[in-house]
Structure formats: C-alpha cells, structure tokens
Amino acid sequence: MNRRRFMTLTGSTLAVLGGGHAFAQGQPRLRIDPTEFQPVPIAITNFLPGSPADGDVGNGVTQVITNNLKRSGLFAPIDQAAFIERISNIDVAPQFQNWKTINAQALVTGRMTRQPDGRLKAEFRLWDVVSGQQLAGQQYFTSPEYWRRIAHIISDQIYERMTGEKGYFDSRVVFVDETGPKERRVKRLAMMDQDGANVRYLTRGSDLVLTPRFSPNSQEITYMEFGQGDPKVYLFNIETGQREIVGNFPGMTFAPRFSPDGQRVIMSLQQGGNSNLFVMDLRSRSTTRLTDTPAIDTSPSYSPDGTRICFESDRGGRSQIYVMAAGGGQAQRISFSKDDTNATYSTPVWSPRGDYIAFTRQGGGQFSIGVMKPDGSGERLLTSGYHNEGPTFSPNGRVLMFFRDPGGSGGPSLFSVDISGRNELKVPTPGFASDPAWSPLLSSTSG
Amino acid sequence: MKVKVDKTLVASIALHVLVLGWGLVTFSSRAFVAPEESLPIDIISTDQLAQMTNGQKTGDKKEAKPKVEKIAEAKPEEDAVGKVTEKKELIKTNSTPEPPPKPVEKPVEKKPEPPKPVAEAKPKEEPKPPEKKPDPAKEDPIAELQKKLETKKPPKPPEPKVAAVQPQQQPKPKERSFDPAQIQRELDKRAATRHELTGTTMNASAQLGSTTGTAVANVATWRGAFQGAVKRCFTPTYNGQDADQYEADIDIPMKIDGSLASEPVVVAVRGPSRSIAQAVAESAKRAIVQCQVYSFMPKPQYESWKLIPMTFGLKDML
Numbered sequence: 116m117n118r119r120r121f122m123t124l125t126g127s128t129l130a131v132l133g134g135g136h137a138f139a140q141g142q143p144r145l146r147i148d149p150t151e152f153q154p155v156p157i158a159i160t161n162f163l164p165g166s167p168a169d170g171d172v173g174n175g176v177t178q179v180i181t182n183n184l185k186r187s188g189l190f191a192p193i194d195q196a197a198f199i200e201r202i203s204n205i206d207v208a209p210q211f212q213n214w215k216t217i218n219a220q221a222l223v224t225g226r227m228t229r230q231p232d233g234r235l236k237a238e239f240r241l242w243d244v245v246s247g248q249q250l251a252g253q254q255y256f257t258s259p260e261y262w263r264r265i266a267h268i269i270s271d272q273i274y275e276r277m278t279g280e281k282g283y284f285d286s287r288v289v290f291v292d293e294t295g296p297k298e299r300r301v302k303r304l305a306m307m308d309q310d311g312a313n314v315r316y317l318t319r320g321s322d323l324v325l326t327p328r329f330s331p332n333s334q335e336i337t338y339m340e341f342g343q344g345d346p347k348v349y350l351f352n353i354e355t356g357q358r359e360i361v362g363n364f365p366g367m368t369f370a371p372r373f374s375p376d377g378q379r380v381i382m383s384l385q386q387g388g389n390s391n392l393f394v395m396d397l398r399s400r401s402t403t404r405l406t407d408t409p410a411i412d413t414s415p416s417y418s419p420d421g422t423r424i425c426f427e428s429d430r431g432g433r434s435q436i437y438v439m440a441a442g443g444g445q446a447q448r449i450s451f452s453k454d455d456t457n458a459t460y461s462t463p464v465w466s467p468r469g470d471y472i473a474f475t476r477q478g479g480g481q482f483s484i485g486v487m488k489p490d491g492s493g494e495r496l497l498t499s500g501y502h503n504e505g506p507t508f509s510p511n512g513r514v515l516m517f518f519r520d521p522g523g524s525g526g527p528s529l530f531s532v533d534i535s536g537r538n539e540l541k542v543p544t545p546g547f548a549s550d551p552a553w554s555p556l557l558s559s560t561s562g
Numbered sequence: 563m564k565v566k567v568d569k570t571l572v573a574s575i576a577l578h579v580l581v582l583g584w585g586l587v588t589f590s591s592r593a594f595v596a597p598e599e600s601l602p603i604d605i606i607s608t609d610q611l612a613q614m615t616n617g618q619k620t621g622d623k624k625e626a627k628p629k630v631e632k633i634a635e636a637k638p639e640e641d642a643v644g645k646v647t648e649k650k651e652l653i654k655t656n657s658t659p660e661p662p663p664k665p666v667e668k669p670v671e672k673k674p675e676p677p678k679p680v681a682e683a684k685p686k687e688e689p690k691p692p693e694k695k696p697d698p699a700k701e702d703p704i705a706e707l708q709k710k711l712e713t714k715k716p717p718k719p720p721e722p723k724v725a726a727v728q729p730q731q732q733p734k735p736k737e738r739s740f741d742p743a744q745i746q747r748e749l750d751k752r753a754a755t756r757h758e759l760t761g762t763t764m765n766a767s768a769q770l771g772s773t774t775g776t777a778v779a780n781v782a783t784w785r786g787a788f789q790g791a792v793k794r795c796f797t798p799t800y801n802g803q804d805a806d807q808y809e810a811d812i813d814i815p816m817k818i819d820g821s822l823a824s825e826p827v828v829v830a831v832r833g834p835s836r837s838i839a840q841a842v843a844e845s846a847k848r849a850i851v852q853c854q855v856y857s858f859m860p861k862p863q864y865e866s867w868k869l870i871p872m873t874f875g876l877k878d879m880l
Contacts, residue, residue, distance in 0.1 A: 144811065144871045144872055146872070147789055147792060147872065147874050147875070148875045148877050148878040149798065150878045153797045155797050189801075190799075243844075245848040278838065279837035279839070279840055279841030279842075280835070280837070280841075470803075471803070534802060534803060537801070
C-alpha cells in the first residue's frame with residue numbers, strides 16, 4: 116500500500132525564487148480545488164506515412180489512439196477539422212500558437228514507416244502545447260499485423276505521461292459470447308482487445324462455459340465448464356489451445372481465480388448443500404481447504420500482494436462479502452448496507468492497486484456495481500439497473516467492466532465505468548456478452 | 563359626382579395611424595451602445611458572506627469597535643479644520659493682527675502644526691461629521707479669486723470669512739473674496755478622503771463578532787479574480803476516490819502587466835502516488851501559463867501579488 120505521504124522539494128526552487136520565495140511565504144497561499152472534472156483537450160494528428168503505402172496504417176493508428184483516449188474519459192480529442200496547422204515533419208517542432216488557438220493542451224504527432232526488412236516502424240511525440248516542451252517520444256518496431264497493438268502501447272504512453280498512472284489500453288478481455296435464442300443460448304469463450312477489436316473464439320460452444328479468468332501472464336485462462344458430468348474448473352492455454360481439468364474433486368468446482376503469482380488457483384467446491392473454498396497448487400497439484408462452514412462460500416479473489424482473499428458467503432444468513440487471510444482462518448465481514456438491511460453483496464474482486472474491492476449489490480429491486488475499501492468503508496455505487504453483475508478491474512484499477520442484462524428477450528452486453536462513476540460506456544462485442552475478465556497489461560509502458 | 567365616405571372607415575384609419583405612429587416613436591430602437599469592459603467578479607454565496615462577517619473567535623473582546631470606523635469618520639473632519647487654520651495664518655501675516663473673537667483661538671494655535679496632530683485634537687470638540695463638511699456647491703474659489711484680484715480688499719474680508727469657515731457650520735456663500743487657502747482646502751479635503759478610506763491597516767487586528775471582522779479574507783478581490791481565472795484552465799487528469807489527498811504548491815512570479823515573469827515553480831507536491839501528484843502539478847502549471855495574461859490585477863497593489871503562492875488540490879473532485 117502506498118498510503119504514506121511524501122514531499123518533494125525541487126532543488127531549483129530556492130535558487131530560482133531566492134528572496135522572492137521568502138516573500139511568498141509571508142502571504143497566505145491561494146487555493147484552487149476544481150469542483151468539476153473536465154477532460155484534457157488533446158490534438159492527435161494523423162501519423163505520417165513513411166511511404167504512400169503506409170497511409171492507411173498511419174490513419175488507423177491515429178484512430179485507435181483517439182478512440183482509446185476519448186473512451187478513458189480523461190481526454191477530449193479535438194476534431195481534426197479544427198486543426199490550423201498541418202504537420203508535415205514530426206522531427207520539427209510544431210507552431211504551438213496554432214495549437215493554443217484551438218485550446219489544445221497536448222499534441223500528438225507520429226509517423227509509420229515500413230522498413231526494408233518488412234517490419235513497421237512507429238514513432239510518436241507528445242508535446243505540451245502550453246510550455247512547448249516535448250513530454251514523451253518513442254519509436255517501436257513490429258510486424259505490420261500488430262499495428263493496433265502499437266497504437267495501444269502509444270496510447271498507454273500518452274496516458275501515463277499525462278496522468279501519472281499506468282495505462283490499460285494494451286490489454287485484453289476474455290468473456291462469454293452468447294448467441295441464439297434465450298432458451299437455447301450458445302455460450303462460447305471469447306477474447307478481444309479491451310476496445311472490442313480482434314475478437315477470437317476459444318471454445319466451440321458445445322458446452323456451457325462460465326466465469327473465465329486470466330492468469331497473471333495472460334497466457335492462460337481458467338473457467339468453469341459444464342461437461343458430461345459435474346461442472347469442472349478448466350485451464351486453457353491461449354497459445355496452444357490445450358485445456359485440462361484443475362484437480363479431480365468428487366463434487367462440482369466453480370468460481371476459479373488465479374493467485375497473483377500465477378502458481379495457484381483458488382475456487383469453490385460443492386459438497387452437499389454447502390460449498391467451501393479450496394486452493395490448488397498448480398505445480399504440486401496439492402489442494403488446501405480454506406473454509407469449512409455449513410454455508411456457501413464462493414467467488415474468492417486475492418489481494419494484489421497475495422496475503423488476503425475476499426469472497427462472498429451466506430454464513431450470516433444473506434450473501435455478504437468477507438475478507439480473510441490467504442491461508443484461511445477467521446473471516447471478517449466488510450459489507451454492511453446502510454440504507455437497505457436486506458441488500459446482498461456478491462462477486463467481490465480485489466483491485467490490482469489494492470485500494471478497493473468491487474462488488475455486485477442486490478437491493479431495492481436493482482443490481483448495482485460498486486466499490487468499497489478493503490475494510491468495508493467508503494462504499495460507493497457506480498451504476499445501478501435491472502441487472503448489472505460481474506465486475507472486473509482494468510490493469511491499472513481505474514476502470515471496471517461488467518455485464519448488463521436489460522431483461523426481456525434480449526441478452527447481456529458489456530459495459531465499462533470508471534471508478535468515479537462518471538464515464539460509463541458500452542463495450543462493443545459481436546453479440547451478447549457476459550462474464551468479462553480483464554487481463555493484466557500485456558506490456559510495460561514505462562519509458 | 564359625389565363620393566360617399568364611410569365615417570367609421572375614416573375614423574378607423576385615423577386611429578390606426580395614430581397607434582402605429584405612437585408605436586414607431588415609443589418602440590423605436592435605440593442606438594447601439596457598446597458594452598463596457600467586463601470585469602472579473604466573484605459570486606459569493608450566503609455561506610461565504612456569513613463566514614466573512616462572522617468575526618474571529620480569537621479576536622480581542624476589548625477592541626470590539628473596528629479601527630476602520632474610527633479612522634474613517636474622524637480624519638476628514640480634522641483635515642478640513644486644519645486647513646482653515648492655515649488660511650487664517652496667511653491672512654494674519656498680510657494684515658494687521660486683530661484679536662479673534664471667542665474660542666476660535668484654538669485653530670490659530672494649531673496653524674503651524676501638520677495636519678495629523680490637528681486631526682487628533684479636533685475630533686473631541688466636533689464629533690458630528692455632517693456639520694463640519696463645507697458645502698462645495700456654494701463656494702466658488704475661482705470666482706473668489708477673480709473678485710479678489712479686482713477689488714483688492716485689505717484685511718477686512720478675510721477676517722470675517724475665517725471666523726465663518728472655522729466653525730464650518732454656517733458658511734457664507736455669497737461673500738466672494740480672494741482666498742487661495744480655500745482652493746487648497748478643497749483639494750486637500752478630497753485627497754484626505756481618499757487616503758482615509760483606503761487604509762490597509764485598519765482591519766489588521768482581529769475583532770470578535772464585528773461585521774468587518776474577517777473582511778481581510780474577502781475573496782472578492784484580486785485574489786478571487788485570480789483564482790477564478792486560473793481555475794477555468796485547470797483540468798487535472800485524476801478523479802480517483804483518493805483525489806482529496808493530492809496537492810501541489812506552486813509559486814507564480816508575476817509582472818506588473820499581469821503576465822508571468824517566469825515559469826511557475828513547483829515548490830512541493832503531495833499525494834499517495836508521486837507520479838500522479840507530479841501530473842497534477844504539471845496540469846496546474848499548464849493552467850497558469852495558458853490563462854495568462856491576468857490583466858485585471860490591480861497595479862497599485864503590485865507588491866502584494868508580485869509572487870503569488872498557490873496550492874492546487876483535488877479535494878472537491880468527488
């Protein structure tokens with residue numbers, strides 16, 4: 116946890132201010148606390164093509180970056196029709212006054228060039244329009260088919276440099292794709308980029324699949340599948356397409372999730388009318404029982420440091436969220452509804468940053484998605500409706516994705532909302548979709 | 563051939579013409595008047611006003627009366643009286659000395675003294691401000707000067723006039739005589755008024771429950787205007803639930819024309835994440851630079867905003 120405060124004194128401050136600083140200390144500091152959040156206006160120019168054949172790729176990269184930053188809710192890309200200056204060479208500093216005129220605070224320029232060896236070279240610069248300083252500049256080489264991923268990586272660079280936080284654009288989402296009529300719904304495992312592009316189907320849909328979860332290295336997925344016998348937890352290797360059953364338990368296993376180090380899978384095992392939490396070591400295949408109660412304990416999720424788990428349990432009569440040590444022991448209830456004593460909490464998931472636990476809350480005839488601190492304080496509902504369920508955090512912990520089912524003859528869809536609850540968006544999918552799980556960041560964006 | 567005229571039609575036409583004519587005159591558009599230069603203002607809520615007029619709990623009960631009221635009421639009167647004495651002295655030097663009647667002697671004694679000491683003594687004798695104010699409309703210094711030059715009357719006129727002016731309760735408007743001190747008196751009076759009302763040290767001491775007790779905290783000054791101007795450009799990129807923990811202290815060197823003398827200096831940043839806190843500081847710097855020039859800043863008070871220390875926070879973002 117990085118809760119400690121810190122103070123940074125720039126060494127140049129005293130030198131620059133000299134006596135003036137002492138003067139400043141003599142009068143009270145003016146204070147500004149903006150009450151309304153406003154996205155940062157940013158101008159993103161078309162990436163210049165190194166050759167005429169690279170024009171489409173350049174424009175595509177620009178569109179992906181623009182879409183990413185806009186959907187984040189933190190940036191407001193300026194319409195290119197308003198641009199005064201046309202960038203013809205990214206190695207020459209722009210005329211910043213032209214960008215100030217259209218109220219841009221930041222400017223992105225770039226170039227895509229095909230190399231003699233067939234690879235694609237991507238370059239970009241991020242400019243602070245107000246100060247005229249270059250904030251970031253990078254170049255990447257990749258195969259031409261991965262141009263979208265390059266665009267996501269550049270988006271993460273811009274996001275991180277402007278906000279001080281890691282981005283989340285270079286990531287994927289695994290979900291359950293649903294097709295067909297409601298009574299004969301076909302559910303397949305599917306995976307896509309976080310913006311809905313590059314959809315891949317991982318299973319054929321012959322068996323019902325639920326609750327897919329990424330491994331920490333994003334190379335494996337664990338999920339529950341209804342096969343011939345009892346539903347079982349499976350491991351699926353994305354690269355090879357191979358799958359295997361996790362453990363060999365006599366009853367139904369469900370709600371699996373990887374530990375932060377990827378070496379264990381925690382899940383629920385049904386025994387009679389009860390279910391308890393078990394963890395299995397993937398190397399030794401040994402299992403450990405974590406709970407032993409005459410109740411339903413399920414939906415476990417590790418804290419980022421792997422020392423604690425949160426889960427839902429009806430041991431108190433209604434489904435609530437509990438936290439306990441990763442090795443088991445005394446569990447502490449953290450969910451307490453203030454306005455509705457009959458409300459229930461379920462599907463808890465710990466934020467990658469460790470600061471919040473997201474949940475589904477059912478009460479007052481509505482399903483809500485919310486967050487609370489690990490000690491149960493600071494509960495905040497982000498969205499409510501007929502049926503919202505299954506939150507999953509983005510790699511940087513700033514955005515939640517969940518599925519919403521409007522009821523009727525329709526089907527569920529994926530939505531995202533930032534943890535302030537202000538920016539809710541529908542995530543494009545080919546058909547109906549449910550049970551999303553966000554992958555970790557595929558690449559490190561720290562430059 | 564006789565044309566038959568419908569009287570009702572004629573009456574109707576006449577009435578319509580009258581109404582239309584009246585409408586044209588009444589509703590005719592006025593000449594476009596260019597809008598006056600806009601000024602930055604702050605809208606103060608009732609809570610803020612209540613806070614400003616609350617007084618300070620740490621104030622001294624003994625000094626319940628603010629210095630503002632005391633100084634502002636006393637000085638203008640004293641100045642006026644003091645200038646009368648000066649006039650009297652000039653007259654005496656030019657003419658034969660005559661014993662002044664009644665207690666008018668006091669002003670004569672104070673002639674050589676500077677205006678301030680006089681001001682301290684006078685208020686006790688003449689506590690009512692309205693009575694002391696001369697009527698500027700009735701006195702015409704220029705006319706007096708012209709008349710004086712023409713007639714060159716010796717000491718006589720001055721003496722009664724001095725006696726009349728000193729009390730200032732019954733000025734003699736119709737007497738026109740050369741009185742150079744009268745002009746000076748008028749000018750000095752205006753200057754004295756401006757000086758007294760703009761005193762900056764008047765509210766220096768805390769007052770308990772006074773209506774002006776915390777007037778110094780009034781944001782409806784250049785401070786409020788500056789805050790508002792910078793706030794318009796401040797677009798921080800963080801709105802997480804721990805946003806209230808992030809702050810950036812920035813010192814802003816200013817030129818007298820309201821532009822930045824140099825780049826704003828980040829003095830300190832605070833928050834759980836260093837990188838986020840620095841991003842907040844950078845966003846604040848962009849806002850400061852982008853929103854310049856702050857031309858509304860009062861030049862006479864330049865020393866007070868030559869270097870503006872400012873804190874940017876996110877506590878109200880949620």
